[in-house]
Amino acid sequence: xxxxxxxxxxxxxxxxxxxxxxxxxxxxxxxxxxxxxxxxxxxxxxxxxxxxxxxxxxxxxxxxxxxxxxxxxxxxxxxxxxxxxxxxxxxxxxxxxxxxxxxxxxxxxxxxxxxxxxxxxxxxxxxxxxxxxxxxxxxxxxxxxxxxxxxxxxxxxxxxxxxxxxxxxxxxxxxxxxxxxxxxxxxxxxxxxxxxxxxxxxxxxxxxxxxxxxxxxxxxxxxxxxxxxxxxxxxxxxxxxxxxxxxxxxxxxxxxxxxxxxxxxxxxxxxxxxxxxxxxxxxxxxxxxxxxxxxxxxxxxxxxxxxxxxxxxxxxxxxxxxxxxxxxxxxxxxxxxxxxxxxxxxxxxxxxxxxxxxxxxxxxxxxxxxxxxxxxxxxxxxxxxxxxxxxxxxxxxxxxxxxxxxxxxxxxxxxxxxxxxxxxxxxxxxxxxxxxxxxxxxxxxxxxxxxxxxxxxxxxxxxxxxxxxxxxxxxxxxxxxxxxxxxxxxxxxxxxxxxxxxxxxxxxxxxxxxxxxxxxxxxxxxxxxxxxxxxxxxxxxxxxxxxxxxxxxxxxxxxxxxxxxxxxxxxxxxxxxxxxxxxxxxxxxxxxxxx
Numbered sequence: 119x120x121x122x123x124x125x126x127x128x129x130x131x132x133x134x135x136x137x138x139x140x141x142x143x144x145x146x147x148x149x150x151x152x153x154x155x156x157x158x159x160x161x162x163x164x165x166x167x168x169x170x171x172x173x174x175x176x177x178x179x180x181x182x183x184x185x186x187x188x189x190x191x192x193x194x195x196x197x198x199x200x201x202x203x204x205x206x207x208x209x210x211x212x213x214x215x216x217x218x219x220x221x222x223x224x225x226x227x228x229x230x231x232x233x234x235x236x237x238x239x240x241x242x243x244x245x246x247x248x249x250x251x252x253x254x255x256x257x258x259x260x261x262x263x264x265x266x267x268x269x270x271x272x273x274x275x276x277x278x279x280x281x282x283x284x285x286x287x288x289x290x291x292x293x294x295x296x297x298x299x300x301x302x303x304x305x306x307x308x309x310x311x312x313x314x315x316x317x318x319x320x321x322x323x324x325x326x327x328x329x330x331x332x333x334x335x336x337x338x339x340x341x342x343x344x345x346x347x348x349x350x351x352x353x354x355x356x357x358x359x360x361x362x363x364x365x366x367x368x369x370x371x372x373x374x375x376x377x378x379x380x381x382x383x384x385x386x387x388x389x390x391x392x393x394x395x396x397x398x399x400x401x402x403x404x405x406x407x408x409x410x411x412x413x414x415x416x417x418x419x420x421x422x423x424x425x426x427x428x429x430x431x432x433x434x435x436x437x438x439x440x441x442x443x444x445x446x447x448x449x450x451x452x453x454x455x456x457x458x459x460x461x462x463x464x465x466x467x468x469x470x471x472x473x474x475x476x477x478x479x480x481x482x483x484x485x486x487x488x489x490x491x492x493x494x495x496x497x498x499x500x501x502x503x504x505x506x507x508x509x510x511x512x513x514x515x516x517x518x519x520x521x522x523x524x525x526x527x528x529x530x531x532x533x534x535x536x537x538x539x540x541x542x543x544x545x546x547x548x549x550x551x552x553x554x555x556x557x558x559x560x561x562x563x564x565x566x567x568x569x570x571x572x573x574x575x576x577x578x579x580x581x582x583x584x585x586x587x588x589x590x591x592x593x594x595x596x597x598x599x600x601x602x603x604x605x606x607x608x609x610x611x612x613x614x615x616x617x618x619x620x621x622x623x624x625x626x627x628x629x630x631x632x633x634x635x636x637x638x639x640x641x642x643x644x645x646x647x648x649x650x651x652x653x654x655x656x657x658x659x660x661x662x663x664x665x666x667x668x669x670x671x672x673x674x675x676x677x678x679x680x681x682x683x684x685x686x687x688x689x690x691x692x693x694x695x696x697x698x699x700x701x702x703x704x705x706x707x708x709x710x711x712x713x
Contacts, residue, residue, distance in 0.1 A: 121175055127382030127427070130390040130434050133306055136179075137210030138193065138224045145187035145224055147171070147195075149208065150380060151352035152178035154197050159184060160205065161193030161221075168196050189226040194346070199353025207303060207346050209357075209384065214291040216310040220303070220346045223310075229319040231397055233326035240331070240399060240441045242467050244507070247604040248552035249594055250333065251281040252513055254298065255289070255312050258557055260572040265308075265317035269324040276330050279560060280594025283331040285402055287514065289318065290337070290388075293344050295569055298514070300337050300404060301371045303347040305388040308396075315395075322397050333443060334392050336401040338385045338431075339408045340371040348372070357381055364412065376409070376423040386431045393439050400443025400467070401435075407450045410464075416450065425464070432465030443467050445509060456507040471508040471551060474499040479516065482528055482542055486624065486646040493621035496545065496644075500613070503550055507608055510546055511554040517567045525562045525586075534646075536562060536582050537675065537699035540589050540668040541642055544701035547597050548628055548640035550607045560594075562586035585674035592673075596666055596703065605632035616654045623649045625696055629706070637706040638665065641680075643696040648678060651693045658690040662704035669700045685709050 119135035136148050147159050149171070157180040158168030164184070174181035187193070192215060194205045207214060213223030231237075253272070256263050262271060272284060288299025291307040299309065308318045325332050341348045341357065348357045349372050358372040359365040367373050374381050392398050405414070409428055412418035432444055446455050446469040457463025477495040484492055517523045528535040528542070539562060547553060558573045562583045565574055577583040597603050606612025616627040616639065624645035631637035639662060643649050656662060662684045669675030680702040684692045686709065 124383045125379045127379035127386070128430065128434070129383035130386045130438065132383050132387040133210050133391050137208055137212065137306065138187075138222070140187075140189055140224060140226055144183060144185040145191075146181065146183045147187075147193070147208075148174060148179060148181040149195050149210075150179055151195070151197055151356070153354045153356070154180070154199055154352040156198040158196040158198075159193055160196050161187065161191055163187040163191045163193070187224060189224050191224045192221040193224065194221050197352055204350075204353075205346060206351060209305070209348060209351070211304055211307050212315055214304045214307040214310055217293050217295075220293065220344070222304075222307070223314075225315050227315060227395060229316050229323075231319065231323050233323050233397060236326040236329075237397060242400075242441060242443050243331075243552065244467075244608065245605050247598045247601070248283055248331075248509075249281050249597055250283045250285050250509070250511075250552065250554040251276055251279070252285045252287070252511075252554055252556045254287045254514065254557065254567070254569060256295075257567070257569050257572050259575075263312055265313040265321045268312070269321040272321075273325055273328040273330055277328065279591050280596075280598055282329065282598060283333060283399070284325065285333040285554065286335060288335045288337055288404075293342055293347075297342070298569055299335070301340065301342040301369065302337060303342050303344055305341075305384070306391055319396055326397065331399040331443075332397075333400045333402055333445070334396075334398045335404060336389060336392065337404045338374065338389070339405045340367045340369065340373050343370065343372055357384070367408070368413070373408070373413075376421070376427040382427050382430070385427070386434060389431060389435055390438060393435065393442050398442075400445060402445045402447060403466075404447050406446040406448040406455075406469075407452075410448070410450060410452050428464050429459045433459045436465065445469065448472070453505070468507045468509045468552060470511045470513075470554075471499065471503075471506075473502070474508070474510055474549070474551070475512065475516065478542070478546070479512075479524075479527055482538060482644075485529055486644070489624050489644055490621050493624065494618075496626060497615070497618045499549070500615070504608070504610060508551040509554055510549060510551040512546070512556060512559060513554060514556045514567060517556055517558065517563075519566075521566075523563050523566055524559045526564050530646075533582075534699065536586055537668065538644070539586065540673060540675075541644060541699055541701040543590065543593055544640060544666070544668055544703065545626070545642055547593055547603065548630060548638070548642075548701075548703070550613050550630075552604075552607070553597065560587060560590040582674050585672065589668065589673040592666060600635070600638055600665070602630045602632050602635045602638045605635070606630075616656070620649075620652070623652065623696075625649050625652055627654045639704045639706050640701060641694070641696060641704070642701040643698060646698050648698055649696040652696045653691050653693050655689075655691050656686050656706060658686060658688070659709050660690065661685040661707050661709040662692060663707055665703040665705055667700075667702045669697045669702075675700070685711070
């Protein structure tokens with residue numbers, strides 16, 4: 119670590135010097151605490167008696183080598199200030215105790231990865247299908263909730279269900295289960311809930327060796343206020359602002375102050391740490407609106423320090439990890455979030471399309487009659503879509519806090535929710551953009567997510583849920599198999615409305631296409647009645663072969679079904695009876711009878 123880079127906010131490797139680093143004889147401890155009167159190390163290796171640290175590097179850093187301190191030992195920094203002291207965990211610790219204990223843990227970070235080919239070949243999925251399964255490890259399958267034991271189960275499940283990527287909710291150490299990891303105390307410490315560093319590395323390695331990418335949820339906005347953490351670290355607001363109106367977040371946590379170089383270096387180093395040390399394929403960065411605007415409020419203006427931090431961090435991360443995915447969870451319409459920094463953007467690869475999510479779910483909550491005047495909620499997204507690169511996300515946030523699960527959001531009674539959810543997902547997978555689904559949605563789960571309970575796997579014994587699960591498997595596999603559904607996501611040539619002017623029918627039809635592949639036509643009816651003689655133009659001498667029918671018996675559908683094959687008439691049109699609450703994908707082919 120270079121001190122000038124650390125102070126200027128441009129260090130991406132400060133974790134390699136700060137923290138606790140072992141060698142054959144002991145451990146070197148270093149901490150940044152510029153305003154402390156004195157600092158000591160206490161730990162299991164010295165009976166928790168203070169060992170006084172000395173200045174290293176310059177007067178703002180403290181260090182001490184302790185012989186006999188080994189991997190697995192616990193420790194804290196005792197920070198003396200204003201005549202008293204507070205025992206803090208190490209901001210750069212590679213391990214931490216399981217809650218409610220809060221000491222840092224010395225970790226040996228050695229691990230031999232066996233994913234060289236994957237790391238060499240991986241890309242950012244521009245032009246490829248990316249189907250993401252969002253996971254909270256502790257509540258996916260709680261009886262096997264450890265990094266090591268979950269790895270093979272996750273791989274098997276994703277391969278069976280058609281996901282080629284997982285996104286793990288935050289795995290930095292955190293004190294409160296209900297925060298789901300979004301209020302951290304250990305930005306370099308994988309949570310001890312599921313094991314230690316080497317086991318998490320093995321999880322990622324296992325996924326890579328089986329063709330599954332792994333993204334990590336990363337929180338560069340705020341941190342937990344627990345007294346042993348970052349808050350008031352050296353007796354002063356070292357990581358937060360000294361002004362309460364901008365240091366206190368809406369979540370009861372503390373906001374990072376991006377005007378401070380050491381804060382920017384801390385966060386940049388943390389981001390690089392997860393990508394470098396654990397081989398994560400990318401980071402989904404939480405609550406980016408709170409960095410772009412003061413307190414996330416556009417009316418309070420742009421946070422110029424925050425913007426410069428994002429640009430500098432993303433530029434540096436892409437320099438070190440060109441193929442890593444950087445994704446923004448951003449609810450604003452701030453321009454050029456996914457454009458490179460040297461082209462005036464913020465340097466992210468993707469952002470979540472929160473507008474699409476809100477409009478889509480609001481539409482499906484409405485009665486069939488209300489969908490008529492709200493018809494263009496489902497077409498509006500394509501008016502702005504090509505301004506950014508998007509991920510269409512139906513995430514954990516849409517399955518908690520009284521919002522109801524995705525299936526439960528569908529209008530009507532139990533029996534009508536399933537066909538509508540099938541049609542919704544077919545609309546989603548026909549829409550340009552990468553895809554993300556939260557665990558449980560593929561089961562048609564009706565109970566909101568609870569971090570303390572595993573998913574309701576037993577619902578699969580009920581025919582409707584089992585059929586819905588089979589449908590989601592077929593849909594996801596088809597998405598991965600058909601390049602026309604993804605390869606030209608980012609160009610207008612890849613998508614066309616065949617019909618977006620049938621409000622009374624509540625029908626839509628689109629075409630997805632790419633060079634060298636047969637186009638895919640999607641037809642959808644979101645009304646509660648069959649729409650007869652619905653006409654779409656596919657071109658003279660063309661025909662449609664059905665790839666996936668949401669009304670199929672195997673998915674719990676009911677008659678009438680879509681026709682398996684339809685040929686265009688002399689005007690290039692096909693007329694079909696579109697079943698209620700349904701969707702179908704067709705491959706567009708030449709009609710051999712017309713040759």
